Structure formats: structure tokens, C-alpha cells
Amino acid sequence: DAGITQSPRYKITETGRQVTLMCHQTWSHSYMFWYRQDLGHGLRLIYYSAAADITDKGEVPDGYVVSRSKTENFPLTLESATRSQTSVYFCASRTAPPTYEQYFGPGTRLTVT
Amino acid sequence: KNEVEQSPQNLTAQEGEFITINCSYSVGISALHWLQQHPGGGIVSLFMLSSGKKKHGRLIATINIQEKHSSLHITASHPRDSAVYICAVPGSQGNLIFGKGTKLSVKP
Numbered sequence: 001d002a003g004i005t006q007s008p009r010y011k012i013t014e015t016g017r018q019v020t021l022m023c024h025q026t027w028s029h030s031y032m033f034w035y036r037q038d039l040g041h042g043l044r045l046i047y048y049s050a051a052a053d054i055t056d057k058g059e060v061p062d063g064y065v066v067s068r069s070k071t072e073n074f075p076l077t078l079e080s081a082t083r084s085q086t087s088v089y090f091c092a093s094r095t096a097p098p099t100y101e102q103y104f105g106p107g108t109r110l111t112v113t
Numbered sequence: 114k115n116e117v118e119q120s121p122q123n124l125t126a127q128e129g130e131f132i133t134i135n136c137s138y139s140v141g142i143s144a145l146h147w148l149q150q151h152p153g154g155g156i157v158s159l160f161m162l163s164s165g166k167k168k169h170g171r172l173i174a175t176i177n178i179q180e181k182h183s184s185l186h187i188t189a190s191h192p193r194d195s196a197v198y199i200c201a202v203p204g205s206q207g208n209l210i211f212g213k214g215t216k217l218s219v220k221p
Contacts, residue, residue, distance in 0.1 A: 028154055031207045039218070042213040058206065065207050090156060100144065104156040108136060 004028045004029055006091050006105035017079045023091030023106050031094040032074040033058075033102070034066065036087040043090065049074055081112045114201050117139040119212035124220050132187040134215045135198030145183050146209060147174050148199040156199070159185075190219045 004025040011017050025032065036048040045058030047066040055066050063085060065077045078085055091105040116139040119208050126132050136145070144163040150156045160167050162183075165211040171190075176183040187194055195218050201209040 026183075033208050035208075040213070043209075043211040045204070045206065045208045048208055050207065060209065087163065098204065101158055101161055102146070103158070107126070108157040 004103055004105040005089060006089075006108050008108060009106065010109050012111045012113060013081050015082060015110050019091055019110065021076045021078075022112070023074045023076070023105055025072055025074075025091075025093045025103075026064065027093060027095075027103075028071055029093035029095060029103075030071070032068065033092045033094070034064075034074070034076045034104075035090045036060065037090060038087050045111050046076065046089075072084075075089050078110075080095055081110075086110060086112045115142070116203065116208050117200055117202055117210055117212040119198075119200050119215050121215060122213065123216045124218070126190050126217070128191060128219055128221050130190050130219075132190050132194075132217065134185045134198050134200075134217070136183045136185070136212055138181050138200075138202050140202075141178070141181065142202045144203065145176055146201040147183075147185050148201060148211075148212070150197045150199060152196070154196075159198075164208075187217075190217075192219045192221050195219050 030051050033048045035043045035067045037043045044060050046093045049055045049068045052071045068074050092102045095101045118137050135204045147160040171188045173186040197214040197216050199214045201211040205211045
């Protein structure tokens with residue numbers, strides 16, 4: 001399928017477990033992002049990547065790890081999940097200049113018990 | 114860091130009403146985005162605009178760069194317009210910085 005996909009769509013895990021959220025895009029966009037969406041905070045940037053093997057922290061990176069060995073994939077790992085990481089996670093990719101339009105995946109709803 | 118404020122936070126309207134959602138930001142930008150999120154759904158881009166006005170169907174977005182303000186208007190609102198509308202501006206990391214959203218409910 002063309003576009004940007006995320007898996008799983010829903011995940012329940014226990015405190016302390018490692019969880020990986022997957023993100024795949026078919027457009028070969030250089031920039032990719034992970035955001036989390038929480039009531040009262042809106043969407044906040046966790047990590048971003050400007051290209052394969054180039055990643056950097058966003059606003060709320062603590063407790064998360066990312067990698068980007070291939071342009072099309074940008075997995076997000078919660079090394080030891082905590083209840084405060086219960087959230088909806090969105091992956092996004094961005095077109096090149098001059099449009100700078102962002103496209104969002106469908107989201108992953110993660111519950112940490 | 115750019116601060117993005119939206120108003121109102123919640124909005125209930127009757128079908129057919131004209132709706133306005135406002136967005137203001139603190140730092141000058143090159144373009145502003147309006148996004149839509151249906152309940153339990155993903156996020157889709159409605160508009161990206163850098164000046165003046167854009168129109169798609171019943172949706173109109175305007176921006177005043179000097180005043181750092183944008184508005185999203187919906188004419189002849191319909192229950193299917195019920196969604197969260199989010200304003201966003203470019204961040205320094207190639208990302209977007211988002212407002213907290215306006216939850217719109219249109220009653221039949």
C-alpha cells in the first residue's frame with residue numbers, strides 16, 4: 001500500500017516491558033517524525049530523522065529510542081515502558097521543499113498497565 | 114520556540130451554521146498548516162498557507178502574517194464536519210508545532 005503505515009494499531013503492555021512501534025513510508029521522504037498525542041498537550045515531537053542514519057531528539061525523548069537504517073522505516077522503541085507513556089503515537093513524513101507538507105500514519109494506541 | 118494558541122477549545126454548532134476557529138502564533142513563520150482529526154482517526158492535512166486565503170469546498174482558511182493569526186471557516190456546517198481541527202506551524206527541526214486543537218461538534 002502506498003503511503004505511511006504503522007503497526008501495531010493497538011497495543012497493551014505491562015510496565016517495564018520493551019515495546020517497538022513500527023513505521024513504514026513508501027514515498028522515500030527524507031524527513032520522518034514520531035509524535036505523541038495526549039489530552040491537554042496536543043501533539044508533541046519525540047524524535048525525528050532527517051535521513052537514513054541521522055536521528056535527533058525532539059521535545060519529549062526520554063524513555064524512547066529510534067533507529068533509521070533504511071529511508072522507509074523509522075521504528076520507535078520504548079526501552080522499559082512506564083504508565084506515563086500511555087498515549088497515541090503518530091509517525092509522519094515530510095515532503096521536500098518547497099511544499100513541506102506532512103503526512104501522518106494512522107496512529108498506534110499504546111496502553112501501559 | 115513558537116507558541117501556538119487555538120480558540121475555542123470546544124465548539125458546538127447546529128447544522129448549517131457558519132463556524133470560525135482561530136489560531137495565533139508567537140514567532141514569524143513561512144507557512145501555517147490546518148489539520149483535521151476525526152474521532153479515533155488519523156490526521157489529515159487540510160491546508161498549508163503562507164498568505165491570503167485558500168478554499169476547499171466549504172472550508173476556507175485565511176492568514177494574516179503581520180498579525181500572526183489565522184482562521185479556519187466552515188460554511189454551511191454538517192455533522193460530518195465534527196472533528197478536532199488543529200493548527201500547526203513549522204518548528205526548527207523540520208517538524209510541526211501544534212496547537213492543542215479545537216473539538217467541533219455539529220448537531221443535526
